[in-house]
Amino acid sequence: MTSAQRLIIFDVDGTLVDSQRDIIAAMTRAFDGVGLPHPPHSDILSIVGLSLDVAMARLVPDAPEDQRVQMVHGYKDAYIALRAETGAALSSPLYAGAADTLAMLNAVPENILGVATGKSRRGLDKLLAAHGMEQLFLTQQVADFHPSKPHPSMIEAAMRDIGVGPAQTVMIGDTSFDMDMAKAAGVGAIGVSWGYHDISRLHAADRIVDSFPALDEALQDILGARV
Structure with missing residues (x-):
């Protein structure tokens, strides 16, 4: 990379x-x-x-x-x-391995973390505060200001915020809406198997991972090939 x-x-x-x-x-x-x-x-x-x-x-x-x-x-x-x-x-607990993987990724100076969610601004703020992650994501895209997924608006706004292009961007999510949004924005797409859509629906994903530790290799494969 x-x-x-x-x-x-x-x-x-x-x-x-x-x-x-x-x-x-x-x-x-x-x-x-x-x-x-x-x-x-x-x-x-x-x-x-x-x-x-x-x-x-x-x-x-x-x-x-x-x-x-x-x-x-x-x-x-x-x-x-x-x-x-x-x-x-407690009502929205982190999945196993999420906190460690986020900390690992955030420790790499070249990595910029963001979120793109169907949550409201208020809902996301409450969740991030509860998990002590208020400062972790430098770009935060919420439903209040964008068309619904899979419209690419959230990803496009995130790229503008950070000043990067599609070749340096990847979207990670559990639904077909996330994968289709990524494809519409021209960015890499990593699907996760532990979420709310069966992996059979994640056909637009470049990679599908079964655990948070597996994300590092998938990110290197996608971003390394695209940079």
């Missing part, structure tokens, strides 16, 4: 933290709030990573728009309440 800066962007839910318990519980409360039957857990997890308005449209495509708006607000309120009950560090 060269000494040029390298931008390594992580998805959050399903990649760095396991937040499925609160996601499912908050979505269940959102459906209860409008009197609709709960979707299967697999359907809920399938939309993780999308902006909430897009996620609701996929889950209840026949619902009136005002009802979907109500459900978005219901989900947000429920998620905040659930997180307050246990704290973000």
Whole structure:
């Protein structure tokens, strides 16, 4: 790998933290709030990573728009309440190996870490503070200011923030939305096997890894070949 800066962007839910318990519980409360039957857990997890308005449209495509708006607000309120009950560090724990790998990558001066997430600014701030990672990610792209994944806007903004191009950038995530976003932005794509989409859906990935320690070799392969 060269000494040029390298931008390594992580998805959050399903990649760095396991937040499925609160996601499912908050979505269940959102459906209860409008009197609709709960979707299967697999359907809920399938939309993780999308902006909430897009996620609701996929889950209840026949619902009136005002009802979907109500459900978005219901989900947000429920998620905040659930997180307050246990704290973000417990309700959204880091996956095994995440903290060590992030510290290792951050220790390399050429590496710049970022996140691109379907979370809101408020939600991401709470999560990063809970895990003591407020200063770790130099570019942080959230759903408030971008079209939903897989639109490449988040990655494009991250590259502008850092001043690097697609050849020096890689996206790491657990969903097809992350991989398709990476391809739309022309950057490298690494899928992780422990998240919310089956690896059969990660067909746009350049590599798929089964553990955080395996990321280092995958990053060197992709960025080394692309720099």
